[in-house]
Amino acid sequence: MTTLTEADALDGLRDALGLLKDREQVAQRLLDSSAKHSFDPDKELDWDAPFEEGKWFWPPELVSLYDTPLWKRMSEEQRTLLSQHEAAALASLGIWFEIILMQLLVRHIYDKAATSAHVRYALTEIEDECRHSKMFARLISHGDTPWYPVSRVHQHLGRLFKTISTTPGSFTATLLGEEVLDWMQRLTFPDERVQPLIRGVTRIHVVEEARHVRYAREELRRQMVTAPKWSQEFTRITSGEFARVFSVAFVNPEVYTNVGLDKREALAQVKASGHRREVMQNGSKRLTDFLDDIGVLRGVGRRLWKSSGLLA
DSSP: OOOOOHHHHHSSOEETTEEOOOHHHHHHHHHHHHHHSOOOHHHHSOTTSOOOTTOBSSOGGGSTTTTSHHHHHSOHHHHHHHHHHHHHHHHHHHHHHHHHHHHHHHHHHTTSOTTSHHHHHHHHHHHHHHHHHHHHHHHHHHTTOOOOOOOHHHHHHHHHHHHHOOHHHHHHHHHHHHHHHHHHHHHHTTOTTBOHHHHHHHHHHHHHHHHHHHHHHHHHHHHHHHSOHHHHHHHHHHHHHHHHHHHHHTSOTHHHHHTTOOHHHHHHHHHHOHHHHHHHHHHHHHHHHHHHHTTOSOHHHHHHHHHHTSOO
16 A cells, blocks of 8 residues: 555545544644643742642542442542542652653654644643653652553563554554543542542643643544555554553552552552443543544454443
8 A cells, every 4th residue: 555645635534523623634633722721840830838638649430449349348538548549659650651752753853844833742742741741750759659650561561562563563662651641630630529630630630631632632643544455454452452551551560569459459459440441431432532543443353442441
């Protein structure tokens, strides 16, 4: 299959969602939005205020053990502590993922015109992600929780993925990392049961990530129409495998040990939890519907997505 040119892609080319949008126009709108709605977390948030007594660090319904037999035996204090450690673990996961994303974005624009709006927006997004990573790191340091790195196996898989990923595979992985957490954060920042600092961090992230999601979705649509067939199929398989890695990395088992729970028992109950499975699938649904529409969830890739637990 011959790869289509940019002119071809703009000349009435469409996918299941309709006509492809002009890449430069999309990027310019995102640049304009970035100029109006970007934040400096160091100045925007009150880092000197202590955490408030009795407030959650993550909505309880989104805590991994919620509604399990183990959860019902835990004290309210232990539940709140678990929410604090899971918030720190998710912030740690976010840093790992955003460092991967920044490298993929740099690789994406390496041979493109630096004067284009498309490249300038990618550089703007990298600026956003640098601030987000520093914000997450400061949030972890602000509490009495450790940094929770992903496992060594996942570290190595991340390195491998960065090496072999194609452009559509990179944007599919980008959306996976952004949209599930975004769904959770949209439930978090308006929740008055949650610590004000956590709500402030999630509000900033939601506002700025909305632009990142738009950029990635529009580019992935273009890539899945114009990429060679082998690249499309490779994207389906690698994205399915990345979904399996992501779903496991989403819960760091050390959080259970650090709040005084038996790690194996906790992991077993999370795995068996219908509520947790529903949370993860609800968080993924907007993304999986989109990926299904544009042809990513097919064949072996679809089976891998199902085995990850993110696709019903």
